[in-house]
Amino acid sequence: MRYSKKVKLINKLGIHLKAAAAFVMTAEKFKSEIKVKYNNIEADGKSIMSVLGLGAPFKSEIEIIANGADAKEAIFGLEKLIKEKFGEEK
Amino acid sequence: MMYKGQPASPGIIIGKAFVISKALKKPQREKIKTANIEKEILRLKQAIEKTKQDILHIKERIISNVGNKDAEIFNAYILFLKDNSFVEKIIKIIREENASSEDALHKVLEEYIKLFDNISDGYLKEKIIDIKGLFEKIINNLSEKPVEFFPKKGKWIIIAHDLSPADTAELDKKNVLGFITETGGATSHTAIVARSLEIPAVVGLKNIMQQVKKGDLVIIDGEKGIVMVNPEPDVLETYKKERIKYLIKIKMLKKLKKLEAITLDKHKVILNSNIEFPEEALVAKENNADGIGLVRTEYIYINRTNLPTEEEQFDVYKKIAEEMSPKPVTIRTLDIGGDKFLPYFKISPEQNPFLGLRAIRLSLSNINIFRIQIRAILRASAFGNVKIMFPMISTVEEFIEARNIVNEEMEELKKKKINFDEKIKVGVMIEVPSAVIMSEELAKRADFLSIGTNDLIQYTLAVDRGNAAVLQYYNPLNPAVLRLIKKTVESAHKNLKQVSVCGEMAGEPHLAFLLLGLGVDELSVSPSSILQVKRLIRNVYFKDAFETAETVLKMEKADEIKEVIFSKMKKYLINKQ
Numbered sequence: 001m002r003y004s005k006k007v008k009l010i011n012k013l014g015i016h017l018k019a020a021a022a023f024v025m026t027a028e029k030f031k032s033e034i035k036v037k038y039n040n041i042e043a044d045g046k047s048i049m050s051v052l053g054l055g056a057p058f059k060s061e062i063e064i065i066a067n068g069a070d071a072k073e074a075i076f077g078l079e080k081l082i083k084e085k086f087g088e089e090k
Numbered sequence: 091m092m093y094k095g096q097p098a099s100p101g102i103i104i105g106k107a108f109v110i111s112k113a114l115k116k117p118q119r120e121k122i123k124t125a126n127i128e129k130e131i132l133r134l135k136q137a138i139e140k141t142k143q144d145i146l147h148i149k150e151r152i153i154s155n156v157g158n159k160d161a162e163i164f165n166a167y168i169l170f171l172k173d174n175s176f177v178e179k180i181i182k183i184i185r186e187e188n189a190s191s192e193d194a195l196h197k198v199l200e201e202y203i204k205l206f207d208n209i210s211d212g213y214l215k216e217k218i219i220d221i222k223g224l225f226e227k228i229i230n231n232l233s234e235k236p237v238e239f240f241p242k243k244g245k246w247i248i249i250a251h252d253l254s255p256a257d258t259a260e261l262d263k264k265n266v267l268g269f270i271t272e273t274g275g276a277t278s279h280t281a282i283v284a285r286s287l288e289i290p291a292v293v294g295l296k297n298i299m300q301q302v303k304k305g306d307l308v309i310i311d312g313e314k315g316i317v318m319v320n321p322e323p324d325v326l327e328t329y330k331k332e333r334i335k336y337l338i339k340i341k342m343l344k345k346l347k348k349l350e351a352i353t354l355d356k357h358k359v360i361l362n363s364n365i366e367f368p369e370e371a372l373v374a375k376e377n378n379a380d381g382i383g384l385v386r387t388e389y390i391y392i393n394r395t396n397l398p399t400e401e402e403q404f405d406v407y408k409k410i411a412e413e414m415s416p417k418p419v420t421i422r423t424l425d426i427g428g429d430k431f432l433p434y435f436k437i438s439p440e441q442n443p444f445l446g447l448r449a450i451r452l453s454l455s456n457i458n459i460f461r462i463q464i465r466a467i468l469r470a471s472a473f474g475n476v477k478i479m480f481p482m483i484s485t486v487e488e489f490i491e492a493r494n495i496v497n498e499e500m501e502e503l504k505k506k507k508i509n510f511d512e513k514i515k516v517g518v519m520i521e522v523p524s525a526v527i528m529s530e531e532l533a534k535r536a537d538f539l540s541i542g543t544n545d546l547i548q549y550t551l552a553v554d555r556g557n558a559a560v561l562q563y564y565n566p567l568n569p570a571v572l573r574l575i576k577k578t579v580e581s582a583h584k585n586l587k588q589v590s591v592c593g594e595m596a597g598e599p600h601l602a603f604l605l606l607g608l609g610v611d612e613l614s615v616s617p618s619s620i621l622q623v624k625r626l627i628r629n630v631y632f633k634d635a636f637e638t639a640e641t642v643l644k645m646e647k648a649d650e651i652k653e654v655i656f657s658k659m660k661k662y663l664i665n666k667q
Contacts, residue, residue: 012405017217021166024173047175048166049202052217055209059401 001032003075004065011085014057019086024048026081032068034078045078095270095295097315098281100618101340102333103290104326105267107306107319108246109299110239110253117196121188130184134191135177137231142171144227148260163220170224191232199225212394219254241265247308251299253280263287268310270317272296282369284312292317313618343621347377351624357632359606361624362420362614364592368406371413373617377624381418381475383540383614384592385410387463388430396434397459403466411474418475420540420590420614421467422519423460423492425449425481429556435459444548449482454491464499471511479517479540484524486531493535519592521545526574529581539582541610543593547571566595567648567655572608576643579609590614599626600659606632607639629662 011019027034027045034045036054038061043050045064056062062082066074081087122130149164170176176198183194199222206218230236240260241248245267250257252273258280267289271280274293284291290312302308302319309318309329318325351361362383363374374382390398390406411419426432427448435456440446453460467478480492493516503510515537520526522545533539543566548555550571553563565571575591582589590612595601597619603626605613615623638658642651 014211014214016214017166017220018162021162021169024169025165044175047173048169049173049176049221052214052221053202053205053209055206055211055214057211057214 001069001071002065002067003071004063005075005079006061006063007079007082008061009056009058009082011082011088012058013088014060015051015054015062017052018088020048020052022081022086022088023051023078026077027074030066030068030070030074030077032066032071032074034074035065035067037063037065091301091319092321093295093298093301093317093319095292095298095315095317096275097312098269098274098293099284099289099291100313101268101288101290101310102312102329102336103247103268103310104329104333105245105247105308107249107302107304107308108241109302109304110248110250110257111237111299117193118190119193120190122184122190124188127185127188130191131181133232134180134184134194137191137228138171138177140231141224141227142168144231145171151262152260167220167224170221171228192229195225195229219252223254223257247310249298249302249308253283258283268312269293270295270298270308270310272298285373343625346621346624346628349378349624349628351380351627353606353627353630353632353635355631355633357606359627360590360612361620361627362418362590362592362612363617363620364614365410365617368409368413370617371410371419374620375414377617377620379417379617379620380612381420382410382414383420383590383612384479385419385421387422387424388426391424391426391432392430394434397462400462400466400469403463404469407467407470407476408473411470411476415474418477420477420479420517421470422479422481423450423463423467424453427452444554450480450488450492451482453480454488457495460492461495461499464496465503468496468499468503468510468514469508471514472509476511477515477517477538479519479538481519481542482521482545483518483532484522486528486535489518489532489535520578521549523550523574526578529578530584533581533585533587536587538588538590539578540590540592540614541575541578543571543575543591543595546574546593547595550574565648566598566601567604567651569642569646569648569651572604572639572643572651575605575610576608576639583609588612597623599623600655602626603630603635603658604639604642604655606630607635607637608643609636609639626662634658 009015024046036043036045036051038054038056041054043054045051064075064078145164145167149161152161179198180194183189183197184191202221203218206215209215244265246265247268247270248266249270252271269280269284269291271293272295274280281291281293290310292310292312292315295317298317307320309321351359360380362381363379364384365371365374365382366386366389371382390403407421427446428444437447447455467476470476478496480489483489496516500510517538517540518532518536519540519542520529521542525532529539547564547566551563551568553560555564579589588611591605591610592614596605596613597615599622602613602623613623638654642654645651
């Protein structure tokens with residue numbers, strides 16, 4: 001199964017260090033292969049270097065692509081994380 | 091030896107140097123034998139594992155000392171080290187190129203540096219510092235005798251090339267007496283940390299690492315930005331005394347924090363702070379400033395490669411407004427030109443930049459840039475008590491034009507139903523003699539006047555402050571300057587408007603005394619001067635300041651004026667002790 005979803009980053013700092021860490025830790029919970037696309041660059045969603053290297057800032061739109069048995073759940077979980085601002089702001 | 095850097099955090103401290111040399115060793119480019127490849131990979135994995143253990147250790151220590159929040163960043167580091175794509179990349183290079191682990195790490199790091207170079211967001215781009223730091227740790231752990239980056243016991247003056255946020259989190263604060271770094275300015279991370287810990291720091295001291303070794307005796311004078319290495323005995327004695335004096339002063343000033351700026355005869359002076367970056371608002375608040383009298387917005391524009399967006403500016407202004415609310419925050423529109431320029435915004439070369447396209451002139455001739463800033467300020471006004479002021483107004487028309495733009499942008503926001511303070515106060519900076527001469531007309535139209543003494547002195551006396559050859563002409567006590575200030579105050583008061591002084595003059599206690607006497611309603615000084623000016627105000631009589639001002643306004647020589655003011659100061663300081 002392959003699912004994808006475009007999500008806007010609403011936390012102030014974009015995908016910075018701690019946000020990238022939170023993203024990867026969430027992605028790792030799923031078996032599916034996870035990719036993140038920003039600015040036509042594709043990153044491995046389970047590699048923090050790769051995700052951080054996207055440099056996706058505040059208000060930019062990223063696309064999450066999941067491929068595997070739990071793809072739907074993965075997309076849901078990651079979208080929730082982003083919408084909750086990676087748990088860093090109240 | 092004495093060295094001069096940039097003052098970053100005040101205070102005087104004497105202690106032993108701990109030099110943190112994290113600098114990456116140059117790649118050796120030695121090939122390893124194919125037979126030894128597996129051994130090399132094992133060596134790499136061990137170093138990574140050791141680094142992971144080190145970081146877990148630090149993380150635990152930080153959790154028990156400071157709490158979870160500061161430790162979060164170390165989770166990210168651990169993820170880096172567990173990142174398979176990263177480890178595999180290194181192993182691949184070792185296998186394919188017969189490279190040593192160190193060389194392979196260097197190669198991968200270069201790849202990441204390139205990757206981060208392409209990031210356009212300035213904040214995210216800087217995260218490469220953390221990655222570099224991590225590589226440094228692994229490479230250090232590859233060597234047989236890893237060096238200790240940070241002191242574990244004793245108290246030291248930390249000397250480093252630079253310190254990243256993670257470094258300062260890792261550093262055990264109880265081992266640190268002060269900081270000296272080769273890079274950075276007053277707004278660098280090191281400077282902010284040092285100020286929050288209230289320990290002295292000097293930054294931007296190039297090549298200091300080569301001049302000091304571990305255990306050398308070092309003196310930091312954080313106020314002056316001076317560092318002494320292995321000083322002569324007499325110098326050491328002097329500084330020991332200076333340190334005691336400083337500690338006494340600090341103790342006294344701390345008591346002042348919560349108190350009001352009010353004279354002995356109960357005349358309340360509004361004592362504001364000038365700030366450059368949002369973090370300074372915290373210092374202002376802590377010292378119980380009545381508000382922010384000047385937010386310099388240039389720093390938002392400087393040190394970047396493109397113009398800041400409306401959102402970026404809004405975030406900064408909003409942060410300051412919220413932090414200070416309900417106390418007022420006066421934001422000065424962009425003051426570029428003169429001696430400050432933007433790399434991405436070139437203006438034609440000028441013979442006389444200080445008489446050129448500067449400040450409000452530049453804003454009015456680049457109206458789109460100006461409108462973006464006005465919108466950002468207006469939107470922030472919904473989150474606190476915000477005021478706007480225009481720098482370097484020299485004609486009435488200029489003020490009207492700038493004011494009209496504010497009105498137009500207000501209309502636009504209304505149409506879009508975006509919140510802002512409809513009664514926002516708009517003021518004029520009085521920095522040019524022509525503005526003083528027209529101050530009555532300006533005071534009729536503006537909501538307040540704010541005197542920028544640095545420029546007013548420079549333009550009135552025709553003297554370049556940066557030119558040592560004419561420095562003796564730059565004198566705030568020049569009677570011409572004082573009479574211009576008096577005229578400005580009278581014009582403002584005649585129109586029932588308040589007048590503030592936000593130049594450096596307000597931060598010098600003896601000059602603040604005179605400004606008080608000249609009838610200035612508000613003083614705005616740097617965060618580090620608030621307490622000493624407050625102390626002055628609390629120890630003088632307004633009546634006396636007023637009479638002193640009346641006396642000196644009749645004088646014709648700066649030296650005579652200086653004598654009067656100094657004898658007053660002497661009297662008050664004697665009364666004090």
